[in-house]
Amino acid sequence: MKKICLALLCTILVLPLFLFNQTVALGAQGDIETLNSTPPFDTNVVLETKEVDGKVVTIYEDLPDTFSVNANQETGEQSISPLCATCNQKVYTKVNTWTESSDYNFGWHPGFSGYNRASGYWFSTSSVSFSVSVSYGPLSVSIADAGGNGYYISADYSQWSRPAVFGKYIVTKYKVDEYNPAGIFLKTYYENYPSAQSTYVKILYK
Known part of the structure; x- marks a missing residue:
């Protein structure tokens, strides 16, 4: 008992x-903290620009599944490079990716200022990049450059028109494990990186 x-x-x-x-x-x-951050690498590495169903579409490389970053504690700079004896090491692992918008308006094409009366617009096979701020932070967008004779998009001459840039607005969440220069674990947190994919030119009218 x-x-x-x-x-x-x-x-x-x-x-x-x-x-x-x-x-x-x-x-x-x-x-665990989640930050909206600017990636320490180029998120708009262009694979190709091509015409799809009458649209001039720019295709980008996908963001990496894993990568490491050296964080200089004195300057605050981050870089993907060989190990640094005085830098913290951040190891990034992709958690998930989602589409905020499948047809997001990233703004006006940088090669055209204002509205015009035109029957169409020519675009080059090369690309041009510009920065835009979205809900998850700044990102860089690439699109076919203005001019040249690569692609032609028709417009209604009877209306005032202007080329804009649309595409997929994507967010990728990474788990970040941070270590000090001696390799001792410090903390874990998450970072969200916005990026664009399959951007294309759309003619908008007043």
Whole structure:
């Protein structure tokens, strides 16, 4: 009888401690910081520009699944390069990717200023880049450059028109494990990187 009572008493004392530890562990996971950040690499590496269903579409490389970054603690600069003896090391692992918008308006094409009366617009086979700020931070967008004789998009001459840049607005979430120069683990957090994909020229009218 004494043994049964002793076992029951131990259970009563230990169970609350176990539940408390579980709650603390779950709370710690939920408190991991998530930042909207500017990637330490070029997110608009163009694979090709081609015409698809009458649209001049720019295709980009996908963001990497994993990569490491050296963070200089004095200058605040980050770079993907060989190990640095005085830098913190950040190891990025892709968690997931989602599409914020499948047809997002990134703004006006940088090669045309204002509205024009035109029957169409010519675009080059080379690309031009420009920066735009979206809800998850700044990103760089590439699109077929103005001029040349690569692609022609028709417009309604009876209306004032202007080329704009549309495409997929994508966000990629990374888990970041940070280590000091000695390789000792410091902390874990998450970073969201916005990027563009399959950008194309759309003619808009007043």
